[in-house]
Amino acid sequence: LLKVLSHIDSTLRSPRAPPLIYRRSKGPVQNYIKENRQECGFEHLPLTIEMWADQLMALKDLHRSLRKLSLELAPWHTEDPQDNRESIRVEDLQFIVDAILEEIENKEKNSQTPSVPTLLAIVSHFQKLFDVNSLSGVYPRMNEVYTKLGEMTNAMRNLHELLELDSSAPPTVVVDTVGKLCDIINEDVTKQVQQLLGTQDIHSIINKLEEHECFFPPFQALIQDLLCLLEIYNLDDILPTVRKLK
Numbered sequence: 001l002l003k004v005l006s007h008i009d010s011t012l013r014s015p016r017a018p019p020l021i022y023r024r025s026k027g028p029v030q031n032y033i034k035e036n037r038q039e040c041g042f043e044h045l046p047l048t049i050e051m052w053a054d055q056l057m058a059l060k061d062l063h064r065s066l067r068k069l070s071l072e073l074a075p076w077h078t079e080d081p082q083d084n085r086e087s088i089r090v091e092d093l094q095f096i097v098d099a100i101l102e103e104i105e106n107k108e109k110n111s112q113t114p115s116v117p118t119l120l121a122i123v124s125h126f127q128k129l130f131d132v133n134s135l136s137g138v139y140p141r142m143n144e145v146y147t148k149l150g151e152m153t154n155a156m157r158n159l160h161e162l163l164e165l166d167s168s169a170p171p172t173v174v175v176d177t178v179g180k181l182c183d184i185i186n187e188d189v190t191k192q193v194q195q196l197l198g199t200q201d202i203h204s205i206i207n208k209l210e211e212h213e214c215f216f217p218p219f220q221a222l223i224q225d226l227l228c229l230l231e232i233y234n235l236d237d238i239l240p241t242v243r244k245l246k
Contacts, residue, residue, distance in 0.1 A: 060088050062093060073103050123138060126138060156174065160174065163177050
């Protein structure tokens with residue numbers, strides 16, 4: 001018995017034993033131990049064992065609660081085969097806690113993923129912007145918008161190169177540059193028309209056009225009559241045919 005008590009005493013004194021478990025015993029038993037020149041404390045041992053038994057039962061309850069929490073956070077996880085075994089170790093609880101922490105960290109990392117209401121709001125907004133009446137028309141309109149965007153992007157890139165503009169120039173700069181170029185071309189065309197008509201005055205141009213309107217209809221009628229009369233179809237054949245008649 002003394003050896004058993006000494007062994008229990010050494011176990012209670014072990015660094016691995018829970019704190020505040022070991023206490024010195026007092027009374028006759030302690031005096032008996034002193035007489036045998038040995039020292040151990042075991043009078044509180046029944047209470048300690050009862051406390052340990054309660055802790056082991058509480059460990060099972062804690063394990064069950066942690067499993068419920070784990071299934072709430074990650075219902076796709078299968079049941080732990082250790083749920084029904086008799087003894088529960090601290091390592092089992094630590095494993096569940098680590099799994100829960102990992103799941104929480106993954107959810108925090110994926111917190112930027114939009115929710116279903118957010119996605120529905122985005123689709124609804126797209127339908128309003130691009131006049132899509134049904135969900136089945138969203139993808140075709142997306143493809144159409146993507147195609148048009150690609151064409152516009154290529155056109156803007158080509159305009160930047162043709163106009164020798166920096167690639168970072170905004171569309172407004174491109175439009176202004178094209179407008180200035182069109183003004184220059186229009187001015188040049190106006191000068192060419194003025195040179196062709198032999199006048200620099202816009203009123204003279206108007207007068208010449210009015211003279212043309214007065215002269216051209218009778219001339220056209222005369223040419224048509226000649227073609228019919230001579231039974232020919234080309235203007236180039238009028239003079240040869242008239243020379244033959246002469």
